[in-house]
Amino acid sequence: MLRRVLIANRGEIAVRIIRTCRALGIETVAVCSDADRNARHVGAADRAVTIGPAPAGASYLSVERIIDAARASGADAIHPGYGFLSERPELASACSDAGLVWVGPPAGVVARFGSKIEARQAAEQAGVPVVPGSAPDDQTPAGITAAARAVGVPVLLKPSAGGGGKGMVVVDAADQLAESIARARREAVATTGDGTLYVERRLERPRHVEVQIVADRGGRVVTLGERDCSLQRRHQKVIEETPAPGLTDSLRRRLAAAAADLARHARYENAGTVEFLVERGGSEDADGRCYFLEMNTRLQVEHPVTEMVAGIDLVAAQLAIAAGDALPWSASEVAPRGHAMECRIYAEDPARGFLPQAGRIDRYMEPSGPGVRVDSGVGAGSDVPVHYDPLLAKLITAGRTRDEARRRAQAALGEFVLTGITTNIPFLRAALAHPAFEAGDVQTSFLQDHAEALATAAAELAGEADKVETLAERERAADRATGPRGGEDVWRRLAGWRLGGGGTGGSSGVAGAGGGAGRVGPPPADALDGTSGDSAPRPDEDALCAPMPATVTAVAIAPGDTVTAGDALIRLEAMKMELAIRAPTGGHVTAVHCAVGDLVQPGRPLVTLDQVE
Template identity: 55%
Template structure:
């Protein structure tokens, strides 16, 4: 039977062919269940994802447009056309993009295609935070005090703010994932926060409607997974703790919540589960969904409805691991009209599961999203370990989409065992070629309050300034220099098998760039008892004995003054986003979940770093304002030729669904080089500030 002619559905297979209208790790995860059930799969992709993992793993793949999501993954006509071209009977939307879009559900229904999700009415009610909040309040569900009315202008929201009370949380009515949410501590901050939130909401969701509500200090974010069929059965599968968040974006999630592992916790768990089911029943919900609540850490028996996500959640694997229920399979069966085979009394929570989201970002630099190409990938395996991933070696990570790459999940008999398992899995997770947050996740898991289960949604923000991120030391610079000087193995890997004999007796010098933009010079002295001297800028280092030997596939062991260091290694040639202008190539090192990229500098690159160091030594700030990554200019805050203060915001650049404020480093007169709507490259100069002359003495 050809790929164009799906096999007829059988009793054990709810559909013959399903199209997955998404990308990344969630598309790969949905494909896994389709494959297990024997359902033919169709992937869709934009030009940016032509070589993506989900495209390779699907039975068929259809191009749906260029890289911008609005012209591809958010295009309803393109999704419907792909279904018609392939004969797909149903569409699984994953999460994000069109997963909560009532227009897609209606368009598919008109085309005779099943939407694997709730009906259009439930999507409309629960997909609008204002309507959802008012709706559940009318059913007696407790909600946070606030103003949730459609069509309110900024001026009307400002006028209503005093009646709600500060601090305020501003939320887009459409969308989710924390996008566009902002806090206003006072009336003075509210106008600017509303403008930014409305702009982000419009760009991300096509709807700038906002609501405001009282910000509850130190809350816990608890959500309940529900399943409902078209015959009227609704069950919940326990709760998830999602309180570890950064900028309202979840980072680590677990099931069940440690908040309810106290006296009376079982009663609250049953109450909040029933409240979630009632919220779903109030809109005739069908499918898998999540009802989110704020719960007081001081009064865990009190909870407030926040919103209902009418789709699969990013964190659904922790629920699957403690219940043994494949939520994607249940979504498919319910969408096909089958009754739930689960009753509430059948659902048991077994053990504990914790998930960590792995992003392409640089936590030590304010979580700046990162781009690059995956040069080396090793993902953890083992009992109780699950990885949902979009990664493959050679995959290019661009700035077109959300920077989440994968998720690592660990199961244990209890919470302590799950925590230890997740930390061990992250230590075994190696991604070289693009910066990730894996080191940050391990630091977060080690926090005493996290270990003890004392969580709230502000914990991460309070801890950020105290996290001790690892910087490359003598061992890393020595290893990178020896790798750079070594001859290549037959397969092209950058080390020799002969103990690094150099042949020529002269000292070799390797110039490396540090992550902070500085210059590190490694002088390698030849001979059997090789020594290296590592000079940082103009600071001369001591001579150290060093040797480097292979230690398996793309791994080396460095012995430096009697201490051993083992690294995974990779290398990227210049011209592939390796290290910026002046880099011959980049050497990547990784161990224990930590990684670093060290550019090997040519003469021009070395001179540039020397000049920059001189400026820093003299206390001179850089007058040029550069964008740290490719993206789109979404706003310009000043007029060309205006006087600006040091630290003043000049230009906002959006990349990977996040806005980045670029500020002036000095006080002076600004000259703008870009306008709103412009596309910018990484390290592009967007403005120059001519410093004011020093006052005469």
């Protein structure tokens, strides 16, 4: 039995692991960067160790600092969570060298599947079909270009190391290869420290389906059903569900068998996920074709949906297997029941290309109810820094049917209160309500295919929520200054009320928290004008400004330079996303207002151009 576990992570997954450890009577140690000293996971643990400055490379990605923290705190095991060092064999090996228990598969397995090139080879050896592609030995731009042309554009450029969709670049035309290869390599180095790339054919409108596996040291492997993770932006998942809608029973069995075969071939231990791309059925294969995508040698972000339908605790299983115990249950004991969905709540602005957001959360209130679970790493007053992934929380709902789980998710998102920072909650509500999603017609291009309709619906929902929050904040401010006001004007006593819309003739529908409903007239004329808070100074009209909180990673120009339309002038990075600031027209650089390493806020001028039309 483990005695004290250090969680080498932050945010919601750290809190999630701490919760299971507490239930098992295991002490916990949190680690934090300087930026996370007051984070929720720090307060949830039994003890905490500060491991370095805010940049992940100097804290959460430092194997040496993690091992030092484990030794200093007296931990006897390390759980890596997901992301950061969870798929780095160096940490797994360092744990063994330090006499610590590693909660995950052996270092050799982590290394093998951490290389997407070696993972493809392992899948082929296990008889699992792979997506057509190439892993060129020649890693120069010319070598990658030749491989892409041989595979056939359109292609995906992928980093060999890492996972989670980080660093993947789509190439739709051959003339995009040079710039795309350079970008893919930069992002691969930034996220994994390894610039090795491989090329994969881009399948048209596939589904992303994965199988959860758990294996013990005795060679027993259990598959726990499949999850559909097709709703994605920037190749990162947004909504996941289990079971995957619309698959035939035959295809489900094929996916499970392929995942189990690969796990046995690799002598896998602990929890893991085998990911596949699934093409729609045709004349050659009515069930659909499935191709191995990658194997994640860690706990997945979306693991709670499997827990909800199987009635198990995957973290508890991980800890037991790491301690040398056999699987705590058999396949027959964890037969999935019902349906579950997960919605990832990100600090991002879907209306601006899903740009990451940073700041402080003002108000935070989680929904609850039958079949509703929230895994979160934030609360009221939490700071959301630019240095890490923008995931704030996960809403998980379960029901007897897919539609019941979907409706519960819609209702719960409508009750979720999170203000002070822009999130994707309205966008999630719009996606869940879309007729195609309701029908289970999902594929990896879903968000792009329905972008216009989703943007319109999300904007309406966001506007509705903003109006109510503006009114509520003014009511709270007035109450703080003078005490509660009387009277029956609902616009002057907003607590417990939610704008429902649908009014006619200048009136609006509202629903009370206690279930009551009524009709009210329009709000006072001064109720909805303007916004609170300081506004950024208006920059010179010829200045290009930061669209998001970010760190400047590259400055490619200097005063006096001549640029042409489309040139990349400045590169920003925030929450593992790279963004190029490009010249809108040709012109001359008259001033540069930033330097590499600067932390910039939205609206800050970066470069001024004397534009030439």
